[in-house]
Amino acid sequence: MYKYDTYDQQMVDNRVEEFRDQVKRRLAGQITEDQFKPLRLMNGLYLQLHAYMLRVAIPYGTLDSRQMRMLAHIARKYDRDYGHFTTRQNIQFNWIKLEDTPDILAELATVEMHAIQTSGNCIRNISADQYAGAAADEVADPRIWAELLRQWSSFHPEFTYLPRKFKICVIGADEDRAAMRLHDIGIQMVMRDGVLGGRIHVGGGMGRTPMIAPEIRDFVPADDLLSYLEACLRVYNRYGRRDNIYKARIKILVHEIGADEYRRQVEEEFIAVKALGLDPPQAEFERITQMFADPAFVADDGTAVDRSDPDFALWLDQNVKPHKQPGYAIVNISLKPQGGIPGDATSAQIDLMADLGERYSFDELRVTHAQNIVLPHVRQADLYTVWQQLDAAGLAPANLDLISDIIACPGLDYCSLANARSIPLAQKITERFADPARQRDIGELKLKISGCINACGHHHAGHIGILGVDKKGTENFQLSLGGSGAEDVSLGKITGPGFDEDGVVDAVERVTETYLGLREEGERFLDTYRRVGMAPFKEAIYG
Amino acid sequence: MDKPMSLSANADGLLRYRDDAPHEEPAVTLDAFLGQTNATAVRIEAGDDARALIPHLGQIALVEISFPSFRDGRGYSAARILREAGYDGELRAQGDVLVDQLLPMRRCGFDSFAPESEIDAATAEASLSRYENFYQKAADGVVPIWKKRHG
Incomplete structure (x- = not known):
């Protein structure tokens, strides 16, 4: 770290x-x-x-x-x-x-933390793949580049009063676990002819005008990365719209002038900026890289995990992912208990996760964009005891990426922008789908709820998305299908007229039943939806 | 950054970080400047392209950049573009300039300020001298942290 x-x-x-x-x-x-x-x-x-x-x-x-x-x-x-x-x-x-x-x-x-630039019209906290340094499919560790960007963006004097907030994401694998192309800038670190660099996407985002970021440069060598981003940001700072807060994100600029014209302006700016010597030397990359070296893994003794406890086996199959190191695993701690508030954890739970991270995961934890916690490096031999301790604290729902693993924004229970309450709806859905066997039968289904059009709950990227709106003073929920924040990124489409809170729970249930009736071998909900289209779902909901 | 010189606030509330005398000629608009060749002071509005001045920098003694609202950050890029092109005359931020904006403005190359509302000199001194080091190389000649780490 x-x-x-x-x-x-x-x-x-x-x-x-x-x-x-x-x-x-x-x-x-x-x-x-x-x-x-x-x-x-x-x-x-x-x-x-x-x-x-x-x-x-x-x-x-x-x-x-x-x-x-x-x-x-x-x-x-x-x-x-x-x-x-x-x-x-x-x-x-x-x-x-x-x-x-x-x-x-x-x-x-005192513990090397801060709240710098977690809001405001500036470059926000850099996000990254939560499996960084642990995933088998990783080409480059995104944390190294995210840390470099953290330093570059902290109190950046030119980009402190941008037209609007600015979110950057870095991944280092083909599988996208961080919704990379739904960021203002999404960077995928790749190797080309033995040289490390970034594929740069600009102009993605959710909000009221969701867009998938187009590729602006297929390869920027790592040595040029900061200069290139400086050019991307400068074009935006100068020409991004400031007349209308709803059209001020960079996605609108890229969309209005077109990706080709935006690219042309960035490339022109890059020539000027690259001559300024803004990029740190190789020694700085190496300094940061050393701090993300692998922990001292012990050799795999080849012992198979004992699956005799059936509840543990269910959790193992759902929440534990393969690790690049033999004998280790990635543990996902779900913060989505039945009837709970997505992403909430008590002080005691946070302390327990800290203890487990310290004892069983080389003192490391991760937070995911799906509002869960990851222990990235757990020995397979320790999985059972980790599970027992999580389970005793209510932290072992075996529901990663299932319908109850809901992303939800704080909504009208807390937020001054919200039109509708996201949390009670999320709770109702988890109650409706309380049966774990039913959830597993439905399989991977990413359900995301936003309490207003600003889309903090990522509803556009939900396999099933729900958007709360205000309709003549009452809460109304619009349903959308077919979104994805993964490498198969897509934006959901609205099914039709909205529902009240109970009505949308019923509609979600009809969608899942329709899927179960139509699916072919091995298809996730999203695959079936993409194959058959909206019509059968619409018929089931409104017919 | 150079340690802030003592603020030379004159009667108009102008804060200057330069040793030379304030330039007296009134600033003309960018359009007017580009249409006449003998002006030495120019005012850039937030939406103007500062790059249009680059061929003429040798004759300019004052560039005044407008901040219609402190939220409008276009002037920061305009300032850097001029400094990066070698401009070394007075670069003045005019308008809704607040004390907490002075530091990023200094880093982008501004060396004088004409705020609409008076800025308390002591608060300005404190906020300009608070940070000893910076991560980025900018237009103020500060040695960035990565350079200090590696020499």
């Missing part, structure tokens, strides 16, 4: 001091709320429906047990004993007092 040196530490310490001063000026009335807003937003502090919400950055979703325990401590001391893991691999605390925030940031800084 990356460890701060004195420069990194000084940066976050200075930031705490700066924010303490800004809060002091605000509390003293020296600056208005309007002037304070962009400052607090640059530090992840939102004013929500009931309280301030603080979003803490978990760079590329990677953290160690000490950092995880700090999150539990903050939940316990400053919040209501729980935290909410987000679709951007961060964590949010929902009940924060403004006057406490400088102290919270100071505590975070």
Whole structure:
């Protein structure tokens, strides 16, 4: 894992001091709320429906047990004993007092954490594949490049007041576990003729105008990566729309001028920028790379995992994934219990996950964009004891990528932008599909719920997506089918008129029944939908 | 970045980080400048293309870049483009310039500020000197952290 040196530490310490001063000026009335807003937003502090919400950055979703325990401590001391893991691999605390925030940031800084640029119209926390360093199909470890981008984007002087927020994702494998092409910039690290570089996609995103990012450059050598991104951002900063907040994301610029014209402008800018010497030397890449070296794996003794406990075997089959190292496995901890709030974990649960990460996973944990937690490097011999401890804490739902593994935004229960409540709907769906055998029979089905058109719940990318809207003062839910955030990326299509809360649960059930009736051998829901199209589902729902 | 010089705030609230005397000629619009060859001060609006000035940088002593709202960050790119092209005259940020924007503006090459609302000099000093190091190479001549790490 990356460890701060004195420069990194000084940066976050200075930031705490700066924010303490800004809060002091605000509390003293020296600056208005309007002037304070962009400052607090640059530090992840939102004013929500009931309280301030603080979003803490978990760079590329990677953290160690000490950092995880700090999150539990903050939940316990400053919040209501729980935290909410987000679709951007961060964590949010929902009940924060403004006057406490400088102290919270100071505590975070003691474990190399911060809330820098977790909101605001700037480059946000870099996201990455949660299986980085563990997946067998990895060409390059995306964390190295995500860390490089973290440093480059932190307090970038030119890109602090962009037209709109800016999200970058890095993956290093063909399988896309991070919705790479639904980011403002999506980078896939690839090898070409023995040289490492990035395939660059620009202009993806969800929100009210979902778009899949087109490829802008099929290969940028790693040495040029920062200069190339600098050029991508500069074109956007200069020409992105600022007249309408809903048209201000880079996807609109790329769409309006076209990918070819955007590429031409970037290439022209890149020639100017590349001459400036903005890219760090090889020695810096090597310094970062060394910190992501493999942990000290022990040799596989060849013992098979004992599957005699049937509940353990179910969890093993659903939540545990193959590791590149023989004798090891990747453990997914589902934060989606039946009737629970997707992504929420109590302080005690966070502490337990920290303990397990420290003891059984070389002190590493990951947060996924699907709002779950990963222990990336667990010895197969330890899987049973890990499962037993998770199960005792309510952390062993065996439902990874099944219909109850729902992504949902906080919705109208917390969020000042929301039109509808996402959480109660997610809870109802998990109740409706409570039978684990039924869930397994349905198989992989990614259901995602957003409580408003801003699409924080990734509904466009859901195999089944649900969007909550306000219809003449009452909550209404639109259903869409066929989205995907994976390497087979696609955007869902709306089925037709919306439903009330119970109505949409019924509609989801009819969709799954229709699928079960139509599927051919080996087909996931998404495959069947792509083969047969919308019509049979529409007929089942509205017919 | 050079350690901030003591702020030379004049009666108009202009903050300057330059030793030379303020330029007296009023700034003309970019269109007017491009249409007349003898002006030495230009005002760039947020949507103007700063690159149009590059052929004429030798004759310009003051470029004033407008910030109609502190949220409008186009002027940061305009400033860097001019500095990257070698402009070394006065580069002034005018408009909705707030104290917390001074640091990124300095890093992008601005060396004078004409804020619409007066900026408290002590707060400005504190916010400009708070960070000792920066990750990126920018237009202020600061040695980036990666360079300090590796010499």
